[in-house]
Amino acid sequence: MKLTQCLALSTLAASVMLASQADANEITDNEIRIGYLADMSGAYRDPIGPLGQDAIEMAIEDMGGSVAGAEIELFSADDRNSPDVGSSIVRGWIDEQNVDMVTGLVASSVTLAAVRLLEEENRLGLVNGAVSSGVTNESCSPNHIHWVYDTWAMSNGTASAITQEGNTDWFLLSADYSFGHALERDVTRVVEENGGNIVGSIRHPFPSNDFSSFMLQAQASGADVIALNNAGSDTTNAIRTASEFGITQAGQVLAGMVLFSTDVRSLGLEAAQGLQFTTAWYYDLNDEARAWAERFKERTGSMPTQVHAGLYSSTLHYLQAVDAIGTDEAQAVREQMAATPIDDIFATGGYIREDGRMVHDMYLVEVKTPEESTDEDDLFRLVRTIPAEEAFRPLSESDCHLVNNDS
Known part of the structure; x- marks a missing residue:
């Protein structure tokens, strides 16, 4: 009798554990819902804006439109560079659309307001447009990752x-x-x-x-x-x-x-020649980057900026993580993303630190003269590759509460 009871209790415990694991592995609503929040009409329209949605859609398409048996739905909105507008949109996405992840996040003021909401609601944010280094320093959280660059x-x-x-x-x-x-x-x-x-x-x-x-x-x-x-x-x-x-x-x-290829095109090489600036990515970086950029241009009519490439890369990495673990729970997905190196059209050997900073090589480039340029897309020459470990703030200088500087 006692043995039977023990077996019954063991079976019950195993069933509860399996049920718990099944719940943890479920994808809410059987859909992955992504919100793209960006400046669609103001100062950052050209370098990020509407074409950023195309970059995200390319990542979704490259995953076949679904992950772990769940369809992927994409929402987008213009934040008008207003923290109040951006917060209202994110709140609506969470409450009404049950959005799992928000990306884009361009103006730093909008981003800082949005990531606070994402942390409160345990959703994930992939910051691609905002540049303020405070995003993963004093304003870090376990619910957002800073992908492309920072100040x-x-x-x-x-x-x-x-x-x-x-x-x-x-x-x-x-x-x-x-x-x-x-x-x-x-x-x-x-x-x-x-x-x-x-x-x-x-x-x-x-x-x-x-x-x-x-x-x-x-x-x-x-x-x-x-x-x-x-x-x-x-x-x-x-x-x-x-x-x-x-x-x-x-x-x-x-x-x-902070310069983009769209800025150089807008100015023209005559006015921009000789300008040196740091970039996270450019389309002539290697053959893989160029091939993806040509796909993007065929789709949009324009070569991508560093943020467009970052939107593709971060979305793809997110979807691959969800696919690998079979859940859209924010902390589980972030853990999987951090455990997986980033090797794609944007970065080689990139990785996500505990403060949420995605660390990768950066590049110092110079704008070519009109005489040096061979076509309308031939804008830059590489001056120096800045290794990942030199490029970003060292953790030893971090004010992020997630970082243990005593170790």
Whole structure:
């Protein structure tokens, strides 16, 4: 009798355990639901915007449209670069569509508001557009991963190279919101660590069309370098204004801290030639990157930016993780993603750290002259590959609460 009871209890325990495992392995609603939140109409429309959805769709298609027997559904929305609008969209996606993962996340202010909601609701965020290094530093969480770049990496490559060339006096022109502030801070750190000085700074409203007064102030500072701590149309407008005022012709260096291939096309090689900047990816990096870029261009009519490649890569890695473990539970998926190296069209040997930073090589490039360019897509030459371990903030300097700096 006792043996029978023991066997019965063992069978019951095993059944409960199996049922528990089955629940853990279930995909909610038998669908993977992804939300793409981005600036579709403002300053970041061209480098990220609507074409980012195509990159995500390519990843979904490359997975055959489903994972672990579950169909994949994609939602998209324009956050209008507003934290309030972005938060409202994410809240609606969670409450009404039961979205599992949100990607895109472009303006840093929108991103920081959105990832707080994702953590509260235990959903996953894949940050591809936002640049602020605070995303995985003081604002890290167990519910988001920062994929493409950040202000620490962008300033580390460009500012150090330009300062080491003997351009020691810097003037900082920064977008007046969290991204611009973070980039201003990180550029200051790199310049001073390399023996340079900040001789002046000013912040401009985001977004801005008229940079005349800002560029005149930068010109009057006598700085060797004018750092553009902004992105998208703000950067291209500032560079055009500098060209009109003859700033570079007079010998001052313009340092675009966050530039995209779309910016260079918009400016034209005549205006952009010689600009050096750091990028996470570009389509002539290798044969695999170029082949994927040609697929993207055939689909959209345009070559992809580094963020488009990041959206494809991060979405694919996410879907592969769900497929491998058979669940869309956020913490389980993140753990699987972190346990799997990233080897694809975007990165080789990339990996996800405990703070949520995806670590990979970065690249210092220079815009070609019109004479050097062989076709409309031949824009850059590689100056230097920045190894992954040099590219991003070391964990020993992290303020992320997920990082144990005592070990």
